[in-house]
Amino acid sequence: MPSVEENEAQWNRNYDWEAAGEEWSSHWGGVQTQWQATLLPRIWPFVPTGTICELAPGYGRWSQFLIGLCDRYVGVDLASRCVDACRERFASSEHATFEVNDGTSLPMLGHESVDFMFSFDSLVHAEADVIARYLSELARVLAPNGIAWLHHSNLGEFRSEFRRMRHAEAVARRVTILQSALQKRGLIGSRHWRAESMTAARFAEMTFDAGLSCVGQEVVNWGGSRLIDCISVVARPGSVWDRPLEVRRNPNFMDEGASAQSIAAVFTSLMGRGSG
Numbered sequence: 001m002p003s004v005e006e007n008e009a010q011w012n013r014n015y016d017w018e019a020a021g022e023e024w025s026s027h028w029g030g031v032q033t034q035w036q037a038t039l040l041p042r043i044w045p046f047v048p049t050g051t052i053c054e055l056a057p058g059y060g061r062w063s064q065f066l067i068g069l070c071d072r073y074v075g076v077d078l079a080s081r082c083v084d085a086c087r088e089r090f091a092s093s094e095h096a097t098f099e100v101n102d103g104t105s106l107p108m109l110g111h112e113s114v115d116f117m118f119s120f121d122s123l124v125h126a127e128a129d130v131i132a133r134y135l136s137e138l139a140r141v142l143a144p145n146g147i148a149w150l151h152h153s154n155l156g157e158f159r160s161e162f163r164r165m166r167h168a169e170a171v172a173r174r175v176t177i178l179q180s181a182l183q184k185r186g187l188i189g190s191r192h193w194r195a196e197s198m199t200a201a202r203f204a205e206m207t208f209d210a211g212l213s214c215v216g217q218e219v220v221n222w223g224g225s226r227l228i229d230c231i232s233v234v235a236r237p238g239s240v241w242d243r244p245l246e247v248r249r250n251p252n253f254m255d256e257g258a259s260a261q262s263i264a265a266v267f268t269s270l271m272g273r274g275s276g
């Protein structure tokens with residue numbers, strides 16, 4: 001869990017999308033600053049480029065930046081509601097298209113047609129079976145010197161820790177003060193709906209099984225001190241990007257977001273004032 005069906009129910013029907021997903025950027029002080037301070041430094045070696053495929057764009061929180069960085073953009077999401085919203089939002093971008101998929105395959109993309117595949121804050125909710133299907137599609141659609149940058153779950157590394165916490169959680173749920181005290185001490189923690197079957201190491205093995213090469217992984221914390229997420233970079237063996245896997249564990253990812261809040265307050269808040 002979460003399954004493809006649960007993701008479909010959550011994002012196509014249950015979630016209100018009132019703020020178009022930008023509410024998830026509040027820890028960074030806003031979406032502009034999160035893009036500039038956290039995402040762009042991690043993708044700049046790969047853009048601008050020819051064709052970008054964004055997996056699971058939601059309401060287009062990252063599409064609004066990616067569309068300007070390519071000749072052709074394809075956004076693919078299992079929620080038709082998201083695809084409809086993006087089609088409307090980016091109607092004036094003629095080189096951008098949005099397609100609904102089944103949550104595992106990419107039939108709208110041709111053989112070796114994608115230069116850069118990107119996904120942030122979406123595949124963290126995808127279990128290993130879904131990731132394996134997408135990696136096998138990636139092996140078909142990635143251009144010879146294409147590259148993929150995929151944010152996924154590492155929750156599986158903390159599986160037994162989270163299982164042990166379940167009892168404390170059940171008790172704490174009834175006593176709010178106890179809940180915040182345990183949270184502060186890291187004795188209970190949110191899973192943030194991360195996929196339990198995924199780890200960074202498993203992802204790297206799965207890329208190899210798909211005939212691809214995992215060339216970089218940043219294992220990061222999310223919403224607390226545990227490193228429950230990972231951003232992996234995947235290329236074709238023998239391509240210009242290929243090299244032995246470089247792994248870093250970064251426990252300061254959330255601090256980076258907190259620091260970005262001051263960038264947002266002092267500098268990003270002045271954006272647009274000088275333009276006319």
Ligand SMILES: C[S@@+](CC[C@H](N)C(=O)[O-])C[C@H]1O[C@@H](n2cnc3c(N)ncnc32)[C@H](O)[C@@H]1O
Pocket residue numbers: 004007008011012020021055056057058059060061062076077078079082101102103104120121122123125126130
């Ligand atoms: C939390 S939202 C994030 C959206 C966007 N990436 C952002 O950061 O604003 C998760 C998105 O992933 C999509 N999604 C979840 N599982 C998916 C899957 N297996 N295939 C395609 N889209 C998926 C959902 O429909 C939803 O749009």
